[in-house]
Amino acid sequence: QTGMFTYDPGFMSTGSCQSAITYIDGDKGELLYRGYPIEQLATQCDYLETCYLLLYGELPNDVQKKDFVGRVTNHTMVNEQMQFFLRGFRRDAHPMAVMTGLVGALSAFYHDSTDINNPEHREISAIRLIAKMPTLVSMAYKYSMGQPYMYPKNKLGYTSNFMHMMFATPCEEYEPNDVLVRAMDRIFILHADHEQNASTSTVRLCGSSGTNPFAAIAAGVACLWGPAHGGANEAALNMLEDIQRMGGVAKIGEFVAKVKDKNSNVKLMGFGHRVYKNYDPRAKLMRETCHEVLDALGLHNDPLFKLAMALEKVALEDEYFVSRKLYPNVDFYSGIVQRAIGIPVSLFTAIFALARTVGWIAQLNEMISDPEYKIGRPRQLYTGATRRDVQAIGQR
Ligand code: SDX
Numbered sequence: 001q002t003g004m005f006t007y008d009p010g011f012m013s014t015g016s017c018q019s020a021i022t023y024i025d026g027d028k029g030e031l032l033y034r035g036y037p038i039e040q041l042a043t044q045c046d047y048l049e050t051c052y053l054l055l056y057g058e059l060p061n062d063v064q065k066k067d068f069v070g071r072v073t074n075h076t077m078v079n080e081q082m083q084f085f086l087r088g089f090r091r092d093a094h095p096m097a098v099m100t101g102l103v104g105a106l107s108a109f110y111h112d113s114t115d116i117n118n119p120e121h122r123e124i125s126a127i128r129l130i131a132k133m134p135t136l137v138s139m140a141y142k143y144s145m146g147q148p149y150m151y152p153k154n155k156l157g158y159t160s161n162f163m164h165m166m167f168a169t170p171c172e173e174y175e176p177n178d179v180l181v182r183a184m185d186r187i188f189i190l191h192a193d194h195e196q197n198a199s200t201s202t203v204r205l206c207g208s209s210g211t212n213p214f215a216a217i218a219a220g221v222a223c224l225w226g227p228a229h230g231g232a233n234e235a236a237l238n239m240l241e242d243i244q245r246m247g248g249v250a251k252i253g254e255f256v257a258k259v260k261d262k263n264s265n266v267k268l269m270g271f272g273h274r275v276y277k278n279y280d281p282r283a284k285l286m287r288e289t290c291h292e293v294l295d296a297l298g299l300h301n302d303p304l305f306k307l308a309m310a311l312e313k314v315a316l317e318d319e320y321f322v323s324r325k326l327y328p329n330v331d332f333y334s335g336i337v338q339r340a341i342g343i344p345v346s347l348f349t350a351i352f353a354l355a356r357t358v359g360w361i362a363q364l365n366e367m368i369s370d371p372e373y374k375i376g377r378p379r380q381l382y383t384g385a386t387r388r389d390v391q392a393i394g395q396r
Pocket of ligand 1: 191193194196197198227228229230232259266267268269270271272273274275324326329330331
């Protein structure tokens with residue numbers, strides 16, 4: 001049975017699905033987007049090329065790339081009404097609460113004209129979502145800062161445009177630093193898709209009801225927020241700052257002892273993975289990017305980066321973590337890079353959602369375009385009370 005999930009009717013449902021988009025080998029630490037190794041895409045392509053690949057299955061040639069970039073660029077603005085929607089939030093609302101609302105609100109503008117079963121509607125929805133996520137994330141940031149929104153500048157590249165909307169003000173242009181723009185673009189590429197993770201499965205299940213793609217992606221944003229998933233980069237940086245406050249490298253042993261204490265429920269955030277039981281290939285690339293960014297900014301003595309390197313070394317040598325195959329994942333270093341770029345910790349997961357939007361859409365479109373797909377309906381093994389009769393309240 002193709003489509004979203006394949007069930008063994010005789011057994012506990014083991015939700016699984018077929019997909020041709022992303023391949024992960026957790027033991028080898030391998031990640032391929034449409035067959036291309038992430039190491040090659042992250043160093044030889046940019047994010048919009050990667051979006052094209054995930055959506056259409058092939059890397060674009062010059063003409064195709066120019067057309068795709070043009071289509072995305074033409075949809076970077078959002079309806080002016082969106083700014084009034086933002087006003088309903090407190091200034092200190094968590095950006096993922098804001099993003100869940102804003103992405104869901106997009107469906108109010110396009111719901112009536114979007115039939116998810118129409119390939120053309122799926123195409124324009126994909127373009128709109130990829131184009132508007134940077135605008136929405138930067139609006140959430142500017143709103144929290146009490147600064148005016150910056151409109152997209154369509155002569156800029158996708159990632160430069162995002163950094164313009166984030167860091168420019170009406171009084172001052174944002175002077176893009178090529179190393180930082182490249183690092184931001186690489187973060188987008190590394191987070192673009194990751195097979196059937198929790199938020200992608202959420203988008204598939206939500207979209208399988210035939211709801212519009214904007215609502216389905218809003219469900220993915222909500223799921224990604226969790227600290228065990230996309231919220232881990234924020235949690236990993238907060239963890240490093242906590243250890244720094246405790247006394248830094250000298251206190252790593254004390255912190256690790258807490259992690260080992262089952263009763264503490266303290267986890268090494270940014271470590272471990274449901275699939276990678278070897279090094280997360282994205283973490284290796286993120287670590288290199290970290291060095292490049294901190295060197296470019298003259299921050300190679302950044303105490304938090306040095307603490308991260310020391311913590312990684314301890315964890316990679318400690319039997320407790322080695323025996324549990326707990327290696328750094330993509331989230332361990334991405335927070336340090338984003339902090340160096342000037343992104344506030346609270347916005348890390350919103351950036352993850354921006355990058356993952358293309359993966360969610362590609363996976364949703366793959367499912368919906370399969371004529372065999374049906375609405376998702378996970379099976380259950382009932383473990384509750386057997387049949388019984390209601391007693392009058394006086395008899396209970
Ligand atoms: C992402 O699915 C995806 O692809 C997600 C993602 C994507 O791109 O979409 O890759 C993004 O979500 C990356 C993961 C980010 N999360 C974190 O960094 C949070 C910290 N990590 C843990 O919450 C945990 O590692 C999970 C949730 C990621 C995986 O948990 P599992 O599947 O329970 O890990 P496991 O079965 O391999 O655990 C084995 C043992 C268990 O202990 P024991 O019962 O054997 O004593 O290791 C322990 C776990 O309790 N363990 C940890 C740990 N992760 C697992 N102990 C301390 N610190 C950790 N981080």
